[in-house]
Amino acid sequence: MKNSILCFGEVLWDAFGEEKVAGGATMNVAFHLAQQGAKAAFASSVGTDASGAELADFLKDNGLFSELIQHDSTLPTCEVTVQLDEHQQATYIIPQPVTWDNIKPQQVLTACAKNAAAVVFGSLVCREDTSRNTLLDLLDVAPGLKIFDVNLRPPHYTLETIQTLAAKANVVKMNEEEADLLISDTGGDLKDKMTAFREQYNTQTICVTRGAHGAIVWHDGEFYEHPGFKVKVADTVGAGDSFLATFIVGLTNKLPMQQVLERACAVGSYVASKRGATPRYVDGIVDLMTK
Numbered sequence: 635m636k637n638s639i640l641c642f643g644e645v646l647w648d649a650f651g652e653e654k655v656a657g658g659a660t661m662n663v664a665f666h667l668a669q670q671g672a673k674a675a676f677a678s679s680v681g682t683d684a685s686g687a688e689l690a691d692f693l694k695d696n697g698l699f700s701e702l703i704q705h706d707s708t709l710p711t712c713e714v715t716v717q718l719d720e721h722q723q724a725t726y727i728i729p730q731p732v733t734w735d736n737i738k739p740q741q742v743l744t745a746c747a748k749n750a751a752a753v754v755f756g757s758l759v760c761r762e763d764t765s766r767n768t769l770l771d772l773l774d775v776a777p778g779l780k781i782f783d784v785n786l787r788p789p790h791y792t793l794e795t796i797q798t799l800a801a802k803a804n805v806v807k808m809n810e811e812e813a814d815l816l817i818s819d820t821g822g823d824l825k826d827k828m829t830a831f832r833e834q835y836n837t838q839t840i841c842v843t844r845g846a847h848g849a850i851v852w853h854d855g856e857f858y859e860h861p862g863f864k865v866k867v868a869d870t871v872g873a874g875d876s877f878l879a880t881f882i883v884g885l886t887n888k889l890p891m892q893q894v895l896e897r898a899c900a901v902g903s904y905v906a907s908k909r910g911a912t913p914r915y916v917d918g919i920v921d922l923m924t925k
Contacts, residue, residue, distance in 0.1 A: 638675040639667055639882060640750040640776075642769055643759040644734040645678040645689055645703075646712035648726075648871055648910065655871075655910035656692045657714070658734070659756050659785050662872045662911045666879030666901070668697050669915055672886075675746055679704040679733040681711035686733065696912075701742050706733040722867045726787055728758075735762035739771060747772040751886060752779035754878075757799060761790045773802045779886070783878055784808035786815065805839040805885070806831070807878050813842050828852045841881060843874055848899050853891050860895045863903040872911020877902030 643660025658678070667674035676698040680686035682705055689711060693699035712732035717725045737759070747753055753776045760766035773780055782803035784796065796816060800806055808816065810824065817827040828840050832852060840852045848862030880901040884894030905913060 637749070637751045638673040638746065639664075639752045639754060639886070640675045640677060640746050640772075641667070641754045642677045642737070642772065643754075643756050644712065645676075645680060645693070646714050646732070646734070647685060647689070648714050648716045650716050650718075650869075650909070653909075654713070655912065656689060657872060657911045658712075659758065659783060659875050660754060661693075661698070662875035663754055663783070663879045663882070664698050665696055665912050666876045666905075667882065670879065670883050672879075672883050674698065675700065675702060675750070677702040677737065677743055677746070679706050679737050681705070681709060681733045682707045683711055685713065686711035702740075702746060704733075704737060704740070706736055709733045709736055716869075716871060718869055722869045724869055724871050728787060728790060730790070731762055734759060735765055737765040737768050739768050743768070744772065744775060747776040750776060750778050752781055752882065754781045754783065754882065755799070756783040756785040757791045757796055758785055758787050760795050760799065766795065770798070770802075779804050781805040781878075781882060782807070783875075784812045784816070785874075786812050800831075800835045800837070803835070803837060805841070806835070806837050807841040807843070807874075807881070809843045809845070809874065824850060825852075825857055828857075839885070841878075843877060843902070845870075849877070849895060851891060851895055856891075858891045858895050860892075860899045862899050865903045865907040867906045868909045870906055873902045873906040875911060876905040 641660045641664035644658035645661040646658045647654045648657035664674040664676040680689045715727040780803045843849045848860040851858045877898045880898040
């Protein structure tokens with residue numbers, strides 16, 4: 635697992651009525667990293683129930699199952715109810731506690747973090763003590779990039795935890811609503827807010843996604859923007875996760891930031907045009923959308 639990108643967090647079923655699709659923000663990132671040829675390692679926990687067995691099979695089928703996936707006989711596998719509004723924007727009803735609230739320290743997990751090129755993590759997995767403490771211990775020993783996907787899901791976070799995670803991150807990705815919530819009112823525009831965030835947390839790279847309007851990035855002293863791509867939205871589930879995975883691939887491969895941002899917006903738009911968080915890519919989809 636040397637030089638892998640370690641994704642630590644939730645794996646679950648997103649339920650759209652009677653239809654279930656494998657999901658979970660950090661699992662989605664790992665899935666899209668793997669689709670793009672990155673060396674992704676995924677750490678989480680599933681139940682010993684039938685639902686957990688099905689998730690394990692999904693992870694095996696997609697090259698994401700390893701000894702980093704724990705099996706918990708005390709808690710249920712997570713099934714999230716997804717509700718879509720008239721604009722296909724998603725809200726989530728998330729049960730608690732579930733298996734990924736109880737990810738425990740393991741020697742193999744620590745070893746992976748010590749050898750990883752980057753560790754990707756979100757805020758949702760930190761709502762319970764066990765998983766939060768395991769993650770914080772991993773971040774203390776990880777020498778590579780620490781990439782924080784803010785991913786707020788009310789009421790499953792505290793501002794104190796968000797601040798702790800932001801302070802440990804080199805790269806932070808959030809959406810506009812999260813930026814408004816987390817960054818104190820500077821009296822200016824989004825760029826002013828991002829500058830204030832950077833000054834508070836000494837962050838190397840800040841990315842704010844803007845839904846259909848693309849994204850803006852602050853990186854190495856400069857701002858970069860992209861207006862996004864117009865698509866017919868099926869649902870927004872996983873679009874931000876696929877954006878982040880593409881962003882990470884570009885960042886770790888040291889591509890020019892404007893190209894990184896364009897490719898990330900292209901993949902995020904493609905996923906928004908499909909049902910669920912983990913559609914298979916059409917061959918050459920990034921090249922097609924960025925022409």
